Amino acid sequence: MGIIELQNLTKNYKGLKAVDQINLSIREGIIFGFLGPNGAGKTTTIRMMAGILLPTSGKIIINGMDLDKDPSGVKRCCGFIPDRPFLYEKLTGMEFLRFISGLYGLNNPEAVKIRLMGLLEKFDLLSWKDELIEGYSHGMKQRLVMCGALVHDPKVLIVDEPMVGLDPKGARLVKDIFKEEAAKGKTIFMSTHSLETAQEVCHEMAIIQRGRIIARGTVDELIKYSGVDGTLENVFLKLTEEEGTGYEKSLSSS
């Protein structure tokens, strides 16, 4: 059993199937890329996994716990990074991280302080820690959200479009941190539009279109089974053009 299990996961919005019977099993310690065109159901899936949206049907099991039955237990072992970094603008960066550590029940003030200072330094925000968040740029807010997601040292990171709004230096920093965290045994479930990022950092990936998984595998596997030469971009374009051509079946059986 994988650390993340999605079983027949479905989400309907007023008759529209945003996510349609998704099944995924993701093993521990990898970076899993979740790709798809706009409106394919990536963010809806991710928000259901983060406990923000309720599924219409199906199960989400993370770290052996059912999100529906034990939401607090699941959330305690997950960190969530949304695509848009809405934060409490009237808190300082440090106050925000202290607040997050309170929400996740971290009780040792000294250990928390050391952890927070370390994260702020890692994400290049130390000199901004006592400034109100309303004065931060978009990229800084995004990096602060990432600090927040790592405060409680989660086993699973659920990330929606991590590179949006980051400058090249910030993007490099985030990619390196994700690789480092995966090497330490964390599982990262990441949606992205950036195929370059996916190709560079993801061990495995799935492509979703119109709410259904249409392909899954490593980059090499996807290239091989799509029968397209070259980059992930070509594979992506080919697969999303030819929706429902049986790739899912062939790849998952491989």
Next chain:
Amino acid sequence: MKNLFLLLSPRVWSLRNAFFKTSSGERKKAVIIGSLGLTFWTVIFILSSRILTYFQSIDVIGDLLAHHLLSMILLTFFSLLVFSNILIALSNLFLSADLELCHSSPSDIKLVFLSRWAYTIFDSSWMVVVFGLPVMMAYAYVFKPGLSFYFALFNTGIATAVIASGAGILFTMIMVNIFPAHRTRDILLLLAILLVAAIYIMIRILKPERLADPDAFFSVMQYMSALKSTDSPYIPTHWMTEILWEKLKGPDSGRYFFENVLLWSTAAAIIVVNLWTAGWIYLKGFSRSQEAKKRRAGKHILDLFIRLVRKPFKNDLASLIDKDIRIFFRDNTQWSQLFLLGALIIVYLFNFSVLPLEKSAIRLEFLQNILAFLNMGLAGFVLSAVSVRFAFPSVSAEGGAFWIIKSSPVSMGRLLFGKFILYIFPMTLLGETLIIVTNRLLHVDMTMMILSSVTMLFAFPAVIAMAIGFGAVYPRFKYENISQVATGFGGLMYMICSAGFMAAIILIESVPVRLFFLARLHGRELTVLQLGLIVLAFSSVFLLICLTIYKSMKIGLRALERYEKF
């Protein structure tokens, strides 16, 4: 002209869609709000008509009173219009998200300005039209003028609205060129609240109701001169008053043609001045308004206070409360409302201190106790009004950052409990202070003092739980400033339910209170049946309170757990 219509079209289309492309739930809401509005409208019309009919029955001064009232009403509406234009112009001309699109388009800057002016007039004037129209219709009903009155009302109303909005917008443009727009908004909001609080206190202390009580004046001449003192002849509402009064009282001789010319020429002049000023400074101001805000002053006192508040709670609850307190004191739109609260308390207590109890025909002891009993309802209503400003928007105050709580291990129940804990102490303290101080001012006896303070000690948590619960059922995570949250449909429903809850408590408790005072009046002991009734009544109140707290939190919790629109 075509470009101007193009710039206005997003608003027109949005309005059209709001009317014709709504869900059935929204249509129901619109029907409820519409019915309440119509009821309110009818009440204003009936009250105004009765006052004017009463004035007409008074010889010599009846017309003077009606004229004076018209002048006061128009002046009040004009001042409100100027002020609301100042605030709304800030959003429409400088802070709206769609302005970037307008300013980056090849549209002429003056056309952009004109389209935003039109938005501002619409946004600021509809409320005055809604509240002003029934009063004007009451004048028409009582004085029975000809058709020319309605034309004059339309004609002078538009000219006055243009003047008010022009003055407001000009002031805003100048302010934004001195301070950045975000700072200007903070300063203006603070000034507005201080001004409203000061005017409120001043009006109460001046007691304008004395005008309706000629006994309060030493002589008839003094009273007449107080009524005849009119407003300045240089302000637009004076011209509007005179024009409308001529149409109301007749004969329609066209005497006030000059005032009409004055109104329209002033409106035209203000359009020209504003366009000229906009060409000069509007874009500069808009550019300044895009600058980032800078940080706040020291925070040591706040830190100390929060450290004390956190102590009794577990880490997750303490963190929620800590965050809410910090945001409350750093967000000018939230803490500045404390000034209004202060004014409300001063006026509330002042009113009780000047009650002419000795003039009443009812025995003083009973009157004091009846007032103290009814005061429970009034205090409950005041607390509801305060809760709708502070506790009701507390869930919405999470704003776009609500995902943080939703994706954390903290349950929605814990979040609501945190909000409840945060508000229960200051609100109960406020409510109990009001009850105890007013009871002291009324010199009520100890029985009533205990009854009212204990009842309210239990009832206030229910009022607050309702505010939190309704706030969770009707959250609004996208807002420009938090004070808007209270004025929506949810706030209205909360106020209605809260008033109903207080009325139910007063009604149930009136049974034991009546029995108790009648027994005391006749010097009799209470019978066993009566004692049983008293126990039943108090138990019912207690049950009602517990049920209200439980149900409010429960429906709020269920709504938040299912909420997905953010």
